[in-house]
Amino acid sequence: MYSKQKLDNVKSINILLKSISYFDYNAIELKGSDDLKKRLYMHFPIVIMDANMVDLLYVEELRVDELKHLLSEGKFHYNSMIFINSIHQTPEKQELWRKLVALPMITVSIDMFHCGVLFIRKEQVKEHFTIRI
Numbered sequence: 001m002y003s004k005q006k007l008d009n010v011k012s013i014n015i016l017l018k019s020i021s022y023f024d025y026n027a028i029e030l031k032g033s034d035d036l037k038k039r040l041y042m043h044f045p046i047v048i049m050d051a052n053m054v055d056l057l058y059v060e061e062l063r064v065d066e067l068k069h070l071l072s073e074g075k076f077h078y079n080s081m082i083f084i085n086s087i088h089q090t091p092e093k094q095e096l097w098r099k100l101v102a103l104p105m106i107t108v109s110i111d112m113f114h115c116g117v118l119f120i121r122k123e124q125v126k127e128h129f130t131i132r133i
Contacts, residue, residue, distance in 0.1 A: 007043060012085050012115040015133055016058060017043055019081065019117070025055035029075075032060045032085075058083045064099050071105065071120070082118040087111065101128055 007017035087097040101109040108119035111130045
């Protein structure tokens with residue numbers, strides 16, 4: 001995350017691209033932007049979009065009931081990441097973020113101000129990090 005390499009001018013997208021590279025994610029689902037899909041393919045041409053089970057889910061907003069539905073579908077595995085853009089953009093998005101972090105099934109959450117990531121790792125103790133990117 002802290003590497004000097006800049007893959008995109010938008011901070012949250014830069015973090016997303018660095019995460020994909022660092023974790024070597026291949027199966028990705030993007031909910032929202034076709035423009036982002038194009039940028040993603042520029043950096044990672046062999047990425048698989050919208051697979052049954054994903055390494056990374058990118059969303060602009062995620063409600064608790066939507067997350068529970070995705071979990072019941074078996075959409076995630078042990079190392080899957082849920083990437084939520086602009087978690088502090090509005091008071092409503094901040095409240096959604098707090099609700100997601102509080103869920104018992106979320107074991108690791110990272111608030112990077114411009115975006116946030118969630119992990120569901122059953123063996124891990126619940127931890128929340130706030131880092132400055």
